[in-house]
Structures are given as structure tokens and as C-alpha cells.
Amino acid sequence: MATKLRARAKRRISPTSERPLVQWLLIAISLAFMGIILVLPLYAVFHEAFSKGIGAYLAALTERDAQAAIRLTLLVAAIAVPLNVVFGLAASWAIAKFEFKGKAFLITLIDLPFSVSPVISGLVYVLLFGAGSFLGPWLKSYGIEVLFALPGIVLATIFVTFPFVARELIPLMQDQGTGDEEAALSLGANGWQTFFRVTLPNIKWGLLYGVLLCNARAMGEFGAVAVVSGKIRGQTTTMPLQVEMLYNEYNATAAFALASLLALLALVTLVLKSVLEWRFGEEIAAGSH
Amino acid sequence: MSTLAATTPRRAWGLRKPNVIPGFGLTLGFTLTYFSLIILIPLIALAIRSAGLGLDGFLKAASDPRVLGSLRVSFVTALIAASINVVFGTLLAWVLVRYRFPGRRIFDAVIDLPFALPTAVAGIALTAIYAPNGTMGALFAPLGWRIAYTPAGIVIAMIFIGLPFVVRTIQPILEEVSHEVEEASATLGANRFQTITRVILPSLTPAILTGFALAFARAVGEYGSIIFIAGNIPFVSEIAPLLIFIRLQEFNYVGATVIAVIMLLISFAILLLINLIQAWSRSRYGYGN
Numbered sequence: 260m261a262t263k264l265r266a267r268a269k270r271r272i273s274p275t276s277e278r279p280l281v282q283w284l285l286i287a288i289s290l291a292f293m294g295i296i297l298v299l300p301l302y303a304v305f306h307e308a309f310s311k312g313i314g315a316y317l318a319a320l321t322e323r324d325a326q327a328a329i330r331l332t333l334l335v336a337a338i339a340v341p342l343n344v345v346f347g348l349a350a351s352w353a354i355a356k357f358e359f360k361g362k363a364f365l366i367t368l369i370d371l372p373f374s375v376s377p378v379i380s381g382l383v384y385v386l387l388f389g390a391g392s393f394l395g396p397w398l399k400s401y402g403i404e405v406l407f408a409l410p411g412i413v414l415a416t417i418f419v420t421f422p423f424v425a426r427e428l429i430p431l432m433q434d435q436g437t438g439d440e441e442a443a444l445s446l447g448a449n450g451w452q453t454f455f456r457v458t459l460p461n462i463k464w465g466l467l468y469g470v471l472l473c474n475a476r477a478m479g480e481f482g483a484v485a486v487v488s489g490k491i492r493g494q495t496t497t498m499p500l501q502v503e504m505l506y507n508e509y510n511a512t513a514a515f516a517l518a519s520l521l522a523l524l525a526l527v528t529l530v531l532k533s534v535l536e537w538r539f540g541e542e543i544a545a546g547s548h
Numbered sequence: 549m550s551t552l553a554a555t556t557p558r559r560a561w562g563l564r565k566p567n568v569i570p571g572f573g574l575t576l577g578f579t580l581t582y583f584s585l586i587i588l589i590p591l592i593a594l595a596i597r598s599a600g601l602g603l604d605g606f607l608k609a610a611s612d613p614r615v616l617g618s619l620r621v622s623f624v625t626a627l628i629a630a631s632i633n634v635v636f637g638t639l640l641a642w643v644l645v646r647y648r649f650p651g652r653r654i655f656d657a658v659i660d661l662p663f664a665l666p667t668a669v670a671g672i673a674l675t676a677i678y679a680p681n682g683t684m685g686a687l688f689a690p691l692g693w694r695i696a697y698t699p700a701g702i703v704i705a706m707i708f709i710g711l712p713f714v715v716r717t718i719q720p721i722l723e724e725v726s727h728e729v730e731e732a733s734a735t736l737g738a739n740r741f742q743t744i745t746r747v748i749l750p751s752l753t754p755a756i757l758t759g760f761a762l763a764f765a766r767a768v769g770e771y772g773s774i775i776f777i778a779g780n781i782p783f784v785s786e787i788a789p790l791l792i793f794i795r796l797q798e799f800n801y802v803g804a805t806v807i808a809v810i811m812l813l814i815s816f817a818i819l820l821l822i823n824l825i826q827a828w829s830r831s832r833y834g835y836g837n
Contacts, residue, residue, distance in 0.1 A: 274734035376769030383590035479666025
């Protein structure tokens with residue numbers, strides 16, 4: 260009797276799960292959807308990039324304007340990302356270690372750039388520094404060009420990547436509380452020592468996670484930068500803008516060759532991000548999704 | 549914590565609770581200054597520009613048929629894309645959380661691809677795939693369906709960029725839904741379908757709504773991945789962010805500003821809605837995200 264029951268229990272599916280057939284069907288639909296929507300575009304980039312052979316691919320990447328675009332993209336990210344890291348550290352320190360009025364509102368404000376269309380992020384700087392503005396002509400009289408030049412591109416990039424580091428660190432530091440810092444201070448450490456020897460080691464993986472996402476967006480930003488860049492070939496075209504120009508000139512192979520570098524950056528970002536999540540999930544977990 | 553705070557003699561800032569940790573003035577000061585310079589002042593410049601038009605001037609510029617047409621295209625396509633994303637996003641989150649199958653971790657990592665892949669790269673890749681001679685386009689061409697260079701192409705691009713928002717909003721909530729509730733439901737005689745539709749889905753509703761709002765907001769503001777595949781025909785497939793860009797290139801700053809202000813007001817309304825949904829969710833289910 261007992262063995263009979265056990266045999267029946269074995270055949271019966273768990274009441275809190277679906278039949279295997281249903282499970283496999285749902286998995287198959289999900290994989291097919293993901294394959295078509297997400298994986299196919301990634302494959303297409305590399306397929307198109309190498310469609311005329313490796314020689315054409317390398318020629319497109321070593322071309323003078325492409326090289327200038329790569330350098331500009333790296334330069335812009337090298338300025339924008341560290342500034343947003345300093346901001347993210349300052350904001351999360353103020354928000355996580357202290358109680359003050361208007362804190363919840365400040366957290367909402369920090370996320371604000373995510374709800375602004377990238378084109379609008381560029382537009383606000385055109386209005387601020389463009390013709391007919393107050394600041395633009397005044398700066399120009401001192402020989403400083405903001406629009407259609409490096410400063411404008413950097414500003415637009417900072418705007419769109421503004422929340423990345425802060426929003427990663429704020430929940431993490433809130434989670435960790437102030438106990439470690441108070442211990443360090445009571446043992447005689449000063450503020451900077453406390454930050455560099457206690458707080459920073461505690462948040463390093465979360466910080467790296469934020470930097471990774473911030474950098475991917477900074478190097479890949481298109482809409483905001485397109486508005487302020489003026490697209491002067493070889494001077495103010497970042498990689499994504501150069502991709503657009505080549506594509507619109509019906510030079511698809513060169514466009515996809517340059518795009519493949521950006522796709523590679525995306526893949527490296529995803530792999531590193533996943534590794535961080537798997538290995539240090541606990542240390543970056545607070546609010547990471 | 550409270551005893552430590554009580555022993556602190558200084559009460560330098562009336563607006564915060566006393567605390568032994570240093571650096572409040574420095575970090576909050578830097579945070580507010582940086583935020584003002586990068587985000588607040590540019591947005592105020594936009595507000596001043598549009599306020600200068602007066603209500604009549606604003607309404608006149610806003611009622612331009614091409615402006616209304618572009619807003620309609622943006623909102624209708626974003627609504628369709630967000631709806632599709634909610635269906636498939638919920639399915640993907642379900643499969644990722646509930647089922648174990650080979651490659652699940654890679655599957656999980658790939659969901660974030662649209663966050664990492666630059667929008668211009670996604671744009672040209674999607675265009676290559678859905679053009680009449682592309683991998684997917686060729687499947688639909690014999691049926692007389694065109695996807696690239698039509699509003700359907702816009703929807704495809706919006707599905708691509710919006711998908712992770714839905715999955716990543718639902719996933720953590722689904723992980724929190726306790727098995728005990730499902731077991732109780734099954735014990736009380738509900739079949740699996742009833743348990744899912746009457747017990748699990750209702751507790752996911754706030755997350756689904758939030759995911760929908762996030763995907764919708766992102767889709768409305770999106771530029772880079774859409775302009776290549778859209779065809780950009782006024783009144784048919786011209787999105788609002790593109791019209792801002794066109795107005796700027798015509799040096800029609802007023803026209804660009806008006807569209808931007810309308811879009812910003814709608815984004816802020818969506819942001820408010822998301823906050824309300826989450827406040828409601830916290831009070832009803834005790835958790836939100």
C-alpha cells in the first residue's frame with residue numbers, strides 16, 4: 260500500500276509547479292523571443308561587419324576618421340565617468356550616512372536624468388550655450404566653445420550617465436549603515452582615513468558595478484551627443500555618431516565594423532557585470548536590480 | 549547609534565540629525581552644486597525659454613499638426629511596444645525565476661543586453677534584420693508585410709530597448725512571492741491555472757504596472773535605435789524626439805523647446821505614477837522596489 264502511494268506520488272507533479280511539457284513549452288517560447296529580439300541584432304552586427312572580409316573590416320577601423328572617433332569616445336568617457344564617480348561617492352555618503360530633511364526628494368532628483376529623453380538632454384545645453392543664449396556668446400568672447408566642441412559633448416554625456424554610480428551606491432551604503440565608520444572614528448581615524456580604509460573597501464564591488472554601467476552608457480550615448488556635437492567629421496564625432504554618418508553614406512560595412520567595437524564593449528560589460536553579480540552578489544546586491 | 553548621536557555636542561546643521569560622522573557639509577554641498585550645474589540649471593533654461601513664449605504662443609506652437617502627429621506616433625507605438633513587453637517580460641521573468649534549465653545564467657545575463665548595447669548600434673542592426681532583404685524582413689516580405697521603414701519597425705526597436713525594464717522589475721518581486729501561499733491555494737483545491745491567475749498574478753500587478761510604465765517612458769523618449777528603422781515620414785513614422793532634432797537643425801529653438809516641454813511633462817507624470825504605484829504596492833503587499 261505504502262509503496263503504491265509513493266509510486267503515485269512520484270508520477271504526480273508538484274502542486275506548486277507546472278507540468279514538464281508546459282515548462283518546456285514556456286522555456287522554448289522565451290528562448291525564441293530572446294533569440295529574435297536580443298541575440299539576432301547582436302549577431303547581425305558582427306555578420307555585417309565581416310561581410311566583405313577581414314581586410315575591409317580592418318581598413319574601416321584603421322581609417323583616419325574612425326581612429327579620431329575612437330579617441331574622442333575614450334576621451335569623453337575618461338572625463339565624464341570619473342566626475343560621475345566623485346559625484347556618486349559624495350551623494351551616497353551624504354544620503355547614506357546622515358539623516359536630513361528632503362532626503363527622499365533628493366534621491367528622486369538624482370534619478371531624474373533617466374526620465375529625460377536623450378535628445379532633450381542635449382537640447383537643454385543647446386538652449387543654455389547656443390545662439391541667442393546669454394552664456395554662449397559670453398564664453399565665446401573668451402575663446403571657449405561649448406557647443407559643437409568637446410565641452411558640450413562631455414556635458415551631455417555627464418547628463419545622461421549622471422545617476423548610474425550614485426543609484427548603485429546609495430542603497431548599498433544605506434544597507435551597510437554607519438557602524439564601521441563610527442568604530443574607525445572612535446579609534447582615532449580622521450574622516451578621509453575612514454573613507455579610504457573603511458568605506459571604500461566595503462563598497463568597492465558595488466562601485467565597480469556602477470562604473471561599468473556608467474562607462475557603457477558614456478561610450479555608447481547617441482541622442483544627447485548627436486544634438487550638441489555638430490558632427491564635424493574627425494573632430495566632434497564620437498563612435499556612435501561616426502557609425503550613423505557612415506551608415507547614412509551607404510557605407511554599411513564600415514558602419515558595422517565600427518559598431519562591432521561598440522558591440523564588443525557591450526559584451527565585455529555584460530560579462531563583467533554578470534561575474535560581479537555571481538561572485539559578489541551579496542556585496543552589490545542592495546537594490547542592484 | 550542614538551546614544552552616540554546624543555553625545556555629539558555640535559548641532560551645526562539645523563536640518564539634519566546630529567551625527568559623529570564628518571563630511572556632511574562637503575558631500576551634500578558638492579552633490580547639490582554638481583546637480584545644479586549639470587541638471588537643474590539646464591532644465592531651468594528650458595523652462596525659461598518656454599515660459600517666454602506665453603501660454604498663447606506655447607499652445608500655438610504645440611498645436612502644429614506635425615508636432616501633434618509626431619507625438620501621436622511616439623505615444624501609440626510606445627503603448628503597443630510596452631504592452632507586448634509586459635506579456636513577454638512577465639513570461640521571461642517567470643521562466644527565469646521558476647525553471648531550471650541549461651544556460652539559464654547566460655539567458656539571465658543576455659536580458660540586460662539593451663542596457664549595454666549602444667542605441668545607434670541596435671538601430672542599424674535592427675534595420676539590417678528587418679529590411680526587406682534582411683533575415684526577418686525576408687520572412688515577412690512574401691506576405692506583403694513591411695517592418696523596417698514603417699511604424700512596425702518603431703515598435704520592434706521599442707520592444708528591444710524596453711524589454712529589460714519589465715523583466716528586471718518583475719523578477720525580484722516574483723522571487724519574493726512565497727511558495728506557502730501557492731501551497732495553501734493548491735491545498736484548498738485550486739488548480740494550477742487558478743493559483744497563477746488568482747494568487748500569483750495579483751501580487752505581481754504593481755511590478756507589472758511599474759515595468760509597463762518604465763518601458764513606456766523609455767520608449768517614448770528613445771531616439772538612437774528608432775531613427776534608422778523608422779523611415780521618418782512626417783505624420784506616419786516621425787517620432788517626437790526626431791522632430792526636436794529636426795527643429796534644432798532648422799534653428800527653430802522655439803519649436804524644439806515646445807515639444808521637449810510637452811514630453812518632459814508627460815515623463816514626469818509617468819514618474820509620479822510609478823511612485824504612486826510603488827507606494828500603493830508597499831502599503832498593500834508590504835514590499836515594492
